[in-house]
Structures are given as structure tokens and as C-alpha cells.
Amino acid sequence: MNKNDTWVKILLIGAILMLIAQIGNFPILLVLSFPVVMVSWMTLGALRRNKVGKGLKFSLISLYIIWTVGFLAMILIDDTVFKGTVLGFVPGTAIMVYGVWILPYIFGTLVYGIRFDEDYLDEDDIKKFEKEIGHETELH
Amino acid sequence: MGVVIGIIVVYMLIVLGIGFWAMKQTKSSEDFFVAGKRLGIIAVAMASFSAAISGYVFVGGPGLEYNLGIGTLWMTFPTSISFTMAWLILGKKMRFLAETRDCMTVSDAIYARYESKGASFLSAIASIIGLVLYLATQISAFAFILSPIFNLSFEASVVIGMAIVLIYSVAGGMLAGVYTDVFQGSIMAISSLIVFGYTLVHGGGMANMTATLANKVSPEFVGPFGLIGPGVAIGWFFCLSIGIVGQPQIAHKFYMIKDPKKLKWGPALAGIAGMMGGLLWLGVGLAVRYKVEIGELAALENADNAISIFLNTYAPKALAGIIYAGIISAVMSTADSFINLASASMVRDIPKVFGKELSSDQELKYGRLAVVLLSILTVVVSFTFGTKGIAILGAFGWGTFAAALAPALGIGLNWKRGTKEGAFWSILVGLVLNVGLEVSKSLGFAFYENIFAPLKIYNGTLTLVISIIVYIVVSYMTSEPKLDSDIQAVMDS
Numbered sequence: 001m002n003k004n005d006t007w008v009k010i011l012l013i014g015a016i017l018m019l020i021a022q023i024g025n026f027p028i029l030l031v032l033s034f035p036v037v038m039v040s041w042m043t044l045g046a047l048r049r050n051k052v053g054k055g056l057k058f059s060l061i062s063l064y065i066i067w068t069v070g071f072l073a074m075i076l077i078d079d080t081v082f083k084g085t086v087l088g089f090v091p092g093t094a095i096m097v098y099g100v101w102i103l104p105y106i107f108g109t110l111v112y113g114i115r116f117d118e119d120y121l122d123e124d125d126i127k128k129f130e131k132e133i134g135h136e137t138e139l140h
Numbered sequence: 141m142g143v144v145i146g147i148i149v150v151y152m153l154i155v156l157g158i159g160f161w162a163m164k165q166t167k168s169s170e171d172f173f174v175a176g177k178r179l180g181i182i183a184v185a186m187a188s189f190s191a192a193i194s195g196y197v198f199v200g201g202p203g204l205e206y207n208l209g210i211g212t213l214w215m216t217f218p219t220s221i222s223f224t225m226a227w228l229i230l231g232k233k234m235r236f237l238a239e240t241r242d243c244m245t246v247s248d249a250i251y252a253r254y255e256s257k258g259a260s261f262l263s264a265i266a267s268i269i270g271l272v273l274y275l276a277t278q279i280s281a282f283a284f285i286l287s288p289i290f291n292l293s294f295e296a297s298v299v300i301g302m303a304i305v306l307i308y309s310v311a312g313g314m315l316a317g318v319y320t321d322v323f324q325g326s327i328m329a330i331s332s333l334i335v336f337g338y339t340l341v342h343g344g345g346m347a348n349m350t351a352t353l354a355n356k357v358s359p360e361f362v363g364p365f366g367l368i369g370p371g372v373a374i375g376w377f378f379c380l381s382i383g384i385v386g387q388p389q390i391a392h393k394f395y396m397i398k399d400p401k402k403l404k405w406g407p408a409l410a411g412i413a414g415m416m417g418g419l420l421w422l423g424v425g426l427a428v429r430y431k432v433e434i435g436e437l438a439a440l441e442n443a444d445n446a447i448s449i450f451l452n453t454y455a456p457k458a459l460a461g462i463i464y465a466g467i468i469s470a471v472m473s474t475a476d477s478f479i480n481l482a483s484a485s486m487v488r489d490i491p492k493v494f495g496k497e498l499s500s501d502q503e504l505k506y507g508r509l510a511v512v513l514l515s516i517l518t519v520v521v522s523f524t525f526g527t528k529g530i531a532i533l534g535a536f537g538w539g540t541f542a543a544a545l546a547p548a549l550g551i552g553l554n555w556k557r558g559t560k561e562g563a564f565w566s567i568l569v570g571l572v573l574n575v576g577l578e579v580s581k582s583l584g585f586a587f588y589e590n591i592f593a594p595l596k597i598y599n600g601t602l603t604l605v606i607s608i609i610v611y612i613v614v615s616y617m618t619s620e621p622k623l624d625s626d627i628q629a630v631m632d633s
Contacts, residue, residue: 002556004554004555004556004557005555005557008551008555008557008612011551011608011612012608012609012612012613015605015608015609015612016609018378018601018605019602019605019606019609022371022375022595022597022601022602022605023595025371025595025596027370027371027374030370030371030374031370031374034374034377034378037378037382037605037608038225038378038381038382041225041229041382041385041550041551042225042228042229044229044551044554044555045225045228045229045230045550045554046228047554048633056228063221071374074364074365074370075370079359079360079363079364079365080359080360080363081359082351082354082355082359082362084351085346085347085350085351088345088346088347088350089210089346089347089350089362090350090354090359090362090363090364092363092364092365093210093350093362093363093364095364096210096213096217096364097422100217100377101213101217101220101415101418102220102415104220104221105220105221105411105412105415108220108221108224109220109221109223109224109407109408109411110408112224112227112228112407112408113404113405113407113408116401116403116404117401117404120228120232120403121232121400121401121403121633122401123401125232125633126400128633129236129239129629129630129632129633132625132626132628132629132632133239133240133625133626133629137239138239138398139235139236139239139399139400140399
């Protein structure tokens with residue numbers, strides 16, 4: 001079974017839920033649906049030979065958790081009354097800055113770089129591509 | 141002011157020197173539009189960082205935060221992950237595509253994937269509209285920096301700024317923009333960090349600014365959604381993150397990279413530079429508002445002056461000079477990339493749809509003419525929208541690209557079932573809906589005020605989501621495409 005088809009269907013469901021959330025003004029539904037769209041779209045890019053490598057799988061699951069939990073926490077924390085600061089910011093903003101801003105760099109961006117050869121592109125992929133198109137390229 | 145102007149002059153001479161060197165290297169349309177497809181990863185990463193932020197972040201960001209609070213940072217916080225999204229979803233596919241087809245623009249990729257003249261034509265139109273909006277953002281940012289230094293009106297500064305960019309772009313093409321980006325992008329990233337330090341010192345620390353602004357403005361102002369509310373904030377985060385796969389100024393840079401294995405550390409480099417730029421947005425907007433609230437500064441007549449007021453009042457003259465020069469050159473190189481991309485759409489993509497292909501020499505000649513026409517259009521848009529908020533104008537351009545191009549390109553290169561009909565309708569719906577809603581919002585049309593304004597959402601996100609749905613649903617409703625073997629190989633990679 002082609003996993004790209006499955007992830008496109010998940011992406012479609014996420015997008016429909018996002019549309020309902022925006023038109024109906026349901027912030028919680030928006031928080032629950034937008035990470036589905038982002039992660040399923042990234043998964044489409046991460047799929048290689050019909051599977052996602054271990055490192056990228058860990059990265060995508062981490063991102064889904066960071067976005068869903070982070071935004072839910074920010075929505076649920078009452079920011080209409082000032083109750084002091086955590087590391088320079090009100091609690092919701094501290095989650096925004098230290099959680100939703102910085103953690104994806106570590107769990108998404110750095111993991112992509114570290115696992116690039118194993119999970120995304122190596123010399124064999126280039127040779128396979130050249131074989132399929134029937135000529136050598138300047139990719140080496 | 142003498143020190144500031146002196147530094148600007150020296151800095152600009154270096155930038156112009158790089159541009160002159162690039163001009164000598166520009167011998168073909170491939171050099172002009174895709175930097176000869178011979179760049180290394182630092183050049184591609186820094187050029188992507190600069191294309192994604194520049195004047196929009198350094199001038200528009202602090203201004204928006206000054207007015208609406210910390211929630212505006214959702215426009216810049218995606219940089220920690222958005223480059224990874226672009227690299228993961230598009231990087232390999234676009235680079236491999238350039239090996240099998242003669243691709244220089246995003247419309248070329250759309251045509252190669254779908255073999256649809258209609259979809260390719262619409263993507264060229266979307267590119268021109270979005271790029272002119274972005275250009276206007278850059279030129280307006282330029283004008284906001286230039287006018288207080290030289291005591292000029294906004295309009296005069298727009299015309300001068302556009303003229304400088306025009307000369308630079310006509311001469312140097314894409315090579316000039318990319319190599320200048322490496323120089324100025326690195327300096328701007330480091331300078332942003334230093335400016336952030338100054339904002340903390342002059343604001344008495346982040347906790348002090350937060351507490352003061354919570355008491356004097358409102359607790360929501362320093363909360364995670366600021367005064368914009370969660371609907372718009374989440375919308376910005378979503379569209380400015382995943383919407384990156386619809387940005388031609390990012391996507392076409394993958395054609396330029398020489399060795400695809402060097403795609404490895406691009407997002408890490410571009411992401412860290414983008415995050416440093418985000419610190420400037422965070423610090424300057426808060427510090428200036430803090431100084432206004434404690435009575436040390438007068439309230440700003442135009443919030444986009446926040447960066448110049450902070451630098452003139454609190455930063456050492458040398459640092460102010462470097463930042464000003466950095467912003468000006470950032471604007472120049474980014475505008476150069478945008479203007480060359482838009483001219484590529486005009487002289488390459490649109491004639492191709494009508495069965496006319498120009499020679500490399502003709503593309504170069506007419507490309508330079510198109511640059512002049514686009515400059516005039518940009519000046520008109522800058523006069524109309526430039527003073528209404530630079531970040532908002534930038535978000536308009538970004539949203540247009542995301543809604544029109546992201547599904548056809550970002551899903552289409554990763555899903556063989558996507559059809560040309562799906563691509564055509566998603567580009568059409570995304571483009572018309574986004575431009576229609578944004579223009580209606582700007583002009584205050586009653587239907588927008590009654591139906592869309594109460595939803596409190598970002599139009600770019602709404603239209604991107606609709607465009608995704610249209611692309612997938614129409615693709616399922618139409619026959620499965622038969623792809624050429626080389627396109628299948630690209631998609632299987």
C-alpha cells in the first residue's frame with residue numbers, strides 16, 4: 001500500500017477540521033487540527049521507499065507533541081491577569097518562547113541534519129535516480 | 141549622524157563591489173535567474189534566510205509588536221522549523237527535477253509535474269502578484285530607514301530606494317542578490333543578537349519590561365497571543381510555517397545548489413539566522429513600547445519607525461550604522477532576488493505558455509526590461525499600502541504564495557495521484573480568494589466587515605486550507621495522471 005495516499009487523506013481530514021475551526025471560531029479544534037496538517041505534510045516529504053526513517057519518525061512525533069501540547073497549554077492558561085513571570089515572560093509566553101519556538105529547532109531542524117544520510121538522501125539514492133532516468137547527472 | 145552615514149557609505153560600497161563582481165560573472169540567463177546552478181550550501185541557506193525575512197522582520201516586525209504585543213512573534217517564530225519543512229518537502233525533489241528538465245522557475249516545476257499550460261500560467265501570474273507585494277514590502281522598509289536619516293519624505297525615499305534596487309538588479313541578476321545575502325545576512329544575524337542585548341539593558345531586563353507592560357498596557361499584550369487573539373496568532377504560525385513550500389523565492393533556490401547532499405545543514409544555518417532576527421523583533425518592539433509607557437519616549441506616529449527610534453536613541457552610533465546599512469543592503473539583495481524572479485515569470489513562463497520560447501540572449505535582454513516595468517508597479521503598490529504596516533504587507537505577499545502555490549508544489553511533488561485539474565483549481569481558488577479577501581479588507585468592503593472580520597482569522601491561512609482541500613478533492617474527482625518516467629523518478633527519490 002502506498003503510504004503517500006494514506007498521509008494525503010490524513011492531511012485532507014486535518015485541513016477540513018481546520019476550516020471548520022476557523023469558520024466556527026473553535027480555537028481548541030484549530031489547535032488540535034493544524035499540527036495534523038503540518039506533520040502529515042512533512043511526512044509526505046520524509047517518505048523514502050515508502051517508509052519514514054527512524055530519526056525523522058522521532059522528529060515528526062516530537063513536533064506533533066510540542067505543537068499540540070504547547071498550543072493547548074497556551075490557550076488554557078488565563079493571560080488576562082498578570083501573575084508574575086517565568087524566565088522573563090508570563091507563563092503562556094514562556095511556553096511560546098522556550099517550547100514552541102526553540103524546541104522545534106532541536107527536535108526538528110537539528111534531527112533532520114543529523115539523520116540526513118540515513119533517512120533522507122545518500123549516494124545510493126542518486127545512483128538509483130540516475131538508473132531510472134537513464135543517464136548520469138551532475139548530482140555527485 | 142556623520143558616523144552613521146559614514147558606515148552606511150562604506151558598507152554600501154562593499155555591497156556594490158559584490159554586485160559589480162557578480163555582474164562580471166553573469167553571462168547567460170541561467171546565471172541571471174538561477175545563479176548558474178553552482179552554489180554551495182552557505183550561499184543557499186543565507187539567501188533563503190534573507191529572502192524569507194529581511195526588511196519585513198527588521199522594520200515591520202518591531203512596529204507590529206509595538207502596536208499589538210508579543211503575539212505578533214508568531215510571524216517570525218516559524219523560522220526555527222519552517223526551513224526544515226521546505227528542505228524536507230521540496231529540497232531533493234526540486235534539485236532532482238533540475239537534472240531532468242530545464243527548470244529555472246517555480247512555473248517550470250509546475251509545468252514539468254502536471255504538463256498543464258493553464259496551471260503553469262496561473263502559477264506565473266501568482267508569482268508576479270506575490271513578488272510585487274513582497275518587493276513593495278522591501279522598498280517600503282527601505283524608505284522607513286532612509287527618510288529619517290536623510291530627512292526625506294516617505295514617497296521620495298520609495299522612489300530613491302527603488303532606483304537603487306533597479307540599477308543593482310538590472311546589472312547583477314540573481315548572482316548579485318545571492319552573494320550579497322551571504323555577506324549581509326551573516327552581519328544582520330549577529331547584529332540582531334547585539335541589538336537584542338541592548339534592548340534588555342535599556343528595558344531593565346525582560347521580566348521588568350513584561351511586568352511594566354502588563355500593568356500599563358494590558359496583561360494580554362505580553363501574553364502569547366498579544367492583542368490579536370489565538371485565531372490570528374495560530375493562523376500566522378501555520379501559514380508562515382508550512383506556507384514556505386509555496387514561496388518561489390525559497391523553492392527556486394533548490395535549483396541553484398550544486399551538490400544535493402549539501403542540503404543537509406541548510407535548514408540549521410538558515411534557521412539559526414532567522415531565530416537571531418526574531419530576537420531583534422522581540423526586543424525592539426517591547427523596549428520601545430516600554431520606553432513610551434514609562435514616559436521616556438513620545439508615542440510613535442508610525443509604529444514602523446520603532447527600529448530607527450531605538451537605534452538613534454539607545455544604540456552606539458557604529459552599531460546603528462551597521463544595522464541601517466545591513467537593513468538597506470538586506471532590502472537591496474532581497475528585492476534583487478524578487479525582481480529577478482518576477483521578471484523570469486514575465487519573460488520566460490508566460491511566453492512559454494503561449495508557445496513562444498525566447499533564446500538565452502533574448503531572455504536576458506527582455507528580463508532586464510521587465511525589471512524596469514516591475515519597479516514602476518512596485519512604487520505604485522508601495523505608495524498605496526506601504527504606510528499601512530510593512531509586516532502586514534509582507535504577510536499579504538506570503539499568504540498569496542502559500543494559498544496559490546503550496547498545495548500544487550508541496551503536495552504535488554510528493555503525491556502521484558495529484559492531477560493537473562487539482563493543481564489548476566487550487567492555484568486559481570487560492571490566488572483569487574486571497575487577493576480578493578486582502579483587498580476587500582484594505583478597502584473596508586461591507587461584505588468583508590460583516591462576514592470575515594468577525595471570524596478574527598488570518599486570510600492567508602483560511603485560503604491556504606481551502607486551496608489544500610480543493611487540490612486533494614479535485615484530484616480524487618479526476619482521472620489518475622500518467623506521469624513521464626523522469627518525473628516518476630523524481631517523485632520516487
